[in-house]
Amino acid sequence: MNLAYTKPPVNISNGFTYIQNMTTITIDVQGVPIRLSPEVQGKVEWIAQLEPFRQLRACWKILGPGDWPMIPRLLGPPGLGKTTLALAVAQSFERPVYLMQCTSDTRPEDLVINPVLGQDGKIHYHASPLLSAVLTGGIAILDEANRMPEKSWASLAGLLDHRRTIESIIAGFAVKAHPEFRCCVTMNEDASTYEVPEYILSRIQPAIELPFPGRDEELAILKYSVPDSSEEILQYCVSYLQQAHQLDLPFSIRDGININRYALRLMDANSSLGIPQAFTQAVGQVLGGNAFDLESLALERKQQFGETPRMDSQDFFFDEDEEDLNPGNGKP
Numbered sequence: 001m002n003l004a005y006t007k008p009p010v011n012i013s014n015g016f017t018y019i020q021n022m023t024t025i026t027i028d029v030q031g032v033p034i035r036l037s038p039e040v041q042g043k044v045e046w047i048a049q050l051e052p053f054r055q056l057r058a059c060w061k062i063l064g065p066g067d068w069p070m071i072p073r074l075l076g077p078p079g080l081g082k083t084t085l086a087l088a089v090a091q092s093f094e095r096p097v098y099l100m101q102c103t104s105d106t107r108p109e110d111l112v113i114n115p116v117l118g119q120d121g122k123i124h125y126h127a128s129p130l131l132s133a134v135l136t137g138g139i140a141i142l143d144e145a146n147r148m149p150e151k152s153w154a155s156l157a158g159l160l161d162h163r164r165t166i167e168s169i170i171a172g173f174a175v176k177a178h179p180e181f182r183c184c185v186t187m188n189e190d191a192s193t194y195e196v197p198e199y200i201l202s203r204i205q206p207a208i209e210l211p212f213p214g215r216d217e218e219l220a221i222l223k224y225s226v227p228d229s230s231e232e233i234l235q236y237c238v239s240y241l242q243q244a245h246q247l248d249l250p251f252s253i254r255d256g257i258n259i260n261r262y263a264l265r266l267m268d269a270n271s272s273l274g275i276p277q278a279f280t281q282a283v284g285q286v287l288g289g290n291a292f293d294l295e296s297l298a299l300e301r302k303q304q305f306g307e308t309p310r311m312d313s314q315d316f317f318f319d320e321d322e323e324d325l326n327p328g329n330g331k332p
Helices: 050-059 082-092 129-136 150-154 215-225 231-246 253-269 275-287 294-305
Strands: 017-020 025-029 032-035 073-075 097-101 113-117 123-127 139-143 165-168 173-176 182-187 207-209
Touching (some): 025 129, 050 207, 073 082, 082 097, 082 182, 123 129, 215 253, 231 275
Parallel strands (some): 032 123, 097 139, 139 182
Antiparallel strands (some): 017 025, 025 032, 165 173
């Protein structure tokens, strides 16, 4: 199967007409001119953790006539790279990729099309990233989808099952998705999300869980993301994050990247600041002043969410002869 994508000619087989200029693409759908959303630009790389990559690619394969891609959901705490994974896999199919950020204010029509008053005084219809993928055979990523209320999910029921159809009451049309249309949703696990209704969960299958990366994987990700960081800072950061992971604390690779980047800036701004001191300050300012008291943080999380594994955090990433990184301990 050839998945290579090129911009379609003016008249294409699904009956839509494309009109392209320097900045926009407009499609005529059942007599309604619709301006597409911009595609995601720039190459996205996925480092380590190959199993979730394989699983998502498997979901999006078309195995034969009458088959259609699955619509999985990517699960995990914030900062693990769910959106990055989705973008990287999507780009590997060489189709146009569209990203839609979902919020608690996302309305049903926001997922499809919005009328906009143009400078010429006429109504222009702007397709959502999701509808743009439906029309072009692209790949749509609904980011943080469980922040949407149920009424928004309900408008997608026909698109997410075998019907693969979406409609707009505002524009007055219903369209069947392009055969190459693919979609996935990412979901965070925090208190600001809605419970997804069962009839929707049964449509967004399977669930692909992103675990915390292992030490070698985390080190590789940090080296790629912060190439100017020293090996010493990287090792400090990985050891700290690995200890947090084992205690089931929600400190992520995104936090590690921010810690590394800020520590480098602190040392650049103050040449007398050593790596241990810069790392300590960066951890405190990125994750909070008590971020080195992992045992207490784990206990608080246990009391709030349930049992977590107990770890011995003494000397978890420093040799005995390393400088003490706990400011305020009375040592010079």
